[in-house]
Amino acid sequence: MKKELLKKIIETKRKITVLADESTSVGHKSTLIVFLKASVDGDIENGFTVELLREILIGLCSDGASVMLGVKSGVGKLLQDDFPGIILWHCLNHRLELAVDQALDVTGGTKDFQAFMDSLYSLYSQSPKNMQQLSECAHNLDIALRRIGKVFSVLWVASSWRAVSVLTELKNLSEILQNRKTTLPKAHDIMKTYVKRIESFNRYPGQHAVDASQAGK
Known part of the structure; x- marks a missing residue:
């Protein structure tokens, strides 16, 4: 199916859009996600018309990045130009994450603890031999090993x-x-x-x- 779609897009020279984002896992492995959208059988049909959005669109909530909430050319500002009645809102969860990050920055002890935990995690996650030894120790002590992610994040706050x-x-x-x-x-x-x-x-x-x-x- 994937090959057939790509072949059809190339042959018909359809217009495409690409959305890409990169994320890093707890194991420091970078992953790139690429989302491609194209019209294969005809024009792209939008589910909401501008007239309908003027009636039902009430707000936009996002992180505080300038590209989203910038005063001059942010996505929110551009939407407000077309839909003056909408409310722009900086996500409270994102604000909470920023507050936690800033609090951790001014608390020196947490940085040392975080560095220690990251080093300890890397010591075992990046070495099958060390992981095997840790599993054997846990088995001998009748302890169940549990994998955890990073602590200093929104998940930690929750x-x-x-x-x-x-x-x-x-x-x-x-x-x-x-x-x-x-x-x-x-x-x-x-x-x-x-x-x-x-x-x-x-x-x-x-x-x-x-x-x-x-x-x-």
């Missing part, structure tokens, strides 16, 4: 309240273990209980996550 719940449980566990009256058998049972409670956050949110969710509503 999971921050779950992290607070986990830290609260760890704080309580630490205080119990520091109690001189806690025996080794009792400490072992308590640790098993707390591990189960922390694992349950994968299925049921903690109190901090519940409070944050209710506040958002």
